[in-house]
Amino acid sequence: MVDELEKYRKGGFVDVPRIVKDSLESELFPGMLPEIESIRETDFPLFTKLGRVYLDNGATTQEPQTVKDRMYEYRKSHMRGSNHSKNSSEAKEAQEMWEESKDKLSKFFNAENYYIAYTGGTTDASNWIATRFPLEKQDTVLITEMEHHSQILTARNMAKKVGADIGYVPVYKNDGRLDLDKLERRVDELSGKKGKVLLNLVHASNVSGVVNPVKKIREIVGDDCYIYLDLAQSAGHMPVDLDYLGADFAGVSAHKMYGPMGIGAFFIKKDCEPMLKNDVSGGGAVDLVSKHFTAYTKPPARFEPGTQDLEGAAEWGFTLDYLNRMGMDKIASHDHAIGKYFLGELQKIDRVRVYGPADFSRGDRSALFAFNIGNFLLKNYGEVAQKLDKRGVSVRDGCFCAHPYVAKLIGLPSIAHEARTGLMKLGVSGEMIKLPGAVRAAFAYYNNLEDAYKAVRAIDEISKEF
Numbered sequence: 001m002v003d004e005l006e007k008y009r010k011g012g013f014v015d016v017p018r019i020v021k022d023s024l025e026s027e028l029f030p031g032m033l034p035e036i037e038s039i040r041e042t043d044f045p046l047f048t049k050l051g052r053v054y055l056d057n058g059a060t061t062q063e064p065q066t067v068k069d070r071m072y073e074y075r076k077s078h079m080r081g082s083n084h085s086k087n088s089s090e091a092k093e094a095q096e097m098w099e100e101s102k103d104k105l106s107k108f109f110n111a112e113n114y115y116i117a118y119t120g121g122t123t124d125a126s127n128w129i130a131t132r133f134p135l136e137k138q139d140t141v142l143i144t145e146m147e148h149h150s151q152i153l154t155a156r157n158m159a160k161k162v163g164a165d166i167g168y169v170p171v172y173k174n175d176g177r178l179d180l181d182k183l184e185r186r187v188d189e190l191s192g193k194k195g196k197v198l199l200n201l202v203h204a205s206n207v208s209g210v211v212n213p214v215k216k217i218r219e220i221v222g223d224d225c226y227i228y229l230d231l232a233q234s235a236g237h238m239p240v241d242l243d244y245l246g247a248d249f250a251g252v253s254a255h256k257m258y259g260p261m262g263i264g265a266f267f268i269k270k271d272c273e274p275m276l277k278n279d280v281s282g283g284g285a286v287d288l289v290s291k292h293f294t295a296y297t298k299p300p301a302r303f304e305p306g307t308q309d310l311e312g313a314a315e316w317g318f319t320l321d322y323l324n325r326m327g328m329d330k331i332a333s334h335d336h337a338i339g340k341y342f343l344g345e346l347q348k349i350d351r352v353r354v355y356g357p358a359d360f361s362r363g364d365r366s367a368l369f370a371f372n373i374g375n376f377l378l379k380n381y382g383e384v385a386q387k388l389d390k391r392g393v394s395v396r397d398g399c400f401c402a403h404p405y406v407a408k409l410i411g412l413p414s415i416a417h418e419a420r421t422g423l424m425k426l427g428v429s430g431e432m433i434k435l436p437g438a439v440r441a442a443f444a445y446y447n448n449l450e451d452a453y454k455a456v457r458a459i460d461e462i463s464k465e466f
């Protein structure tokens with residue numbers, strides 16, 4: 001073991017199969033879950049059965065067998081009921097289960113000062129803020145350059161509708177971190193201006209792995225700026241304490257945190273609730289409707305019109321029980337340990353360029369890595385992903401629904417990016433002017449050292465083919 005550690009320190013490749021055979025992973029890489037192999041065997045048997053290394057966790061995660069089994073039992077033993085009533089046994093049970101799941105969510109995100117409304121996911125939550133925030137002409141929406149399209153497009157739509165200003169907070173080209181000085185300057189400029197400011201902010205980037213210092217950002221922007229926080233990539237990978245972070249609104253997706261697809265949540269700070277509009281509405285959100293007037297019901301039900309995804313809520317609740325048993329601190333340490341190993345090895349491969357922070361030393365990086373083999377102009381990312389898939393490694397390629405950020409990180413001049421978009425709008429073939437992209441490998445707590453090793457060895461082999 002000492003030899004291996006020494007070799008690793010000196011920059012050589014580690015003999016992972018030997019380390020794994022001797023069960024030395026958690027000694028050599030502190031923070032790794034010591035029980036990882038039994039977790040995989042019990043809850044993710046398909047990895048071994050199908051021989052896959054699943055590293056497309058930035059897109060969606062796998063659901064533990066324990067959660068699937070609990071859901072199966074739940075369906076077997078419960079008749080279906082719809083919420084918004086307590087007057088039949090089925091409806092009562094459904095309503096109670098709904099409230100119980102919400103309670104679990106509230107505890108999981110330390111969101112007792114928030115109302116929680118279920119949504120279809122993070123994209124849906126971003127559309128919620130865009131349709132319910134009372135934006136006016138004199139207001140400003142700030143978006144960071146590292147946002148996912150779900151934030152950029154919804155923010156632009158809402159600003160366009162009322163003629164409000166929209167501004168981008170820049171990131172540093174070299175490591176993708178947010179430029180906090182420019183954010184501060186921008187907010188200072190706006191403080192003299194009439195009108196509200198809404199900042200759309202991603203917690204953890206789905207491109208560079210940067211984790212934004214949300215608490216510090218809250219201090220920088222002050223209490224007068226509203227923050228909508230996108231938790232899509234942080235939830236399930238690190239503890240998320242909404243009360244501590246100080247966001248006014250937040251959105252999350254269950255499927256990216258080992259839960260079911262098609263359900264997510266929108267968090268609304270209780271103080272901010274009265275300002276929200278009811279532009280999306282319907283049955284169950286009201287107490288009384290006449291031909292001309294509506295008396296809306298109390299939050300959060302006033303934000304949950306129609307029959308909701310009750311089964312999804314139950315399943316998500318089971319996922320949260322599971323994560324609580326595992327411990328989010330332990331999950332975060334495992335993600336980190338494996339990410340550190342993977343990044344270190346990736347950096348040793350000639351011609352591989354990794355985007356985002358070059359190490360974990362500042363504590364603001366997640367185990368999600370976008371990279372290219374060779375120059376980005378080679379546009380070989382699709383081929384690299386296919387070659388990895390053939391070797392049993394699932395990754396994602398392209399621009400990860402974050403074109404402006406990817407363009408900046410890979411070094412495409414802003415003017416060239418705008419020109420491409422303009423030409424595409426005019427009908428020029430996407431193939432000819434497609435935005436160059438990258439390959440993304442994203443880890444989750446069920447990945448083991450061998451997964452990282454196999455992926456890095458495969459990337460090394462592929463890099464020699466180009």
Ligand SMILES: Cc1ncc(COP(=O)(O)O)c(C=O)c1O
Nearest residue numbers: 121122123148150206230232253
């Ligand atoms: C940072 C970020 N925000 C939002 C989304 C959208 O999430 P969903 O597709 O679950 O709505 C994603 C999905 O990749 C994401 O990575």
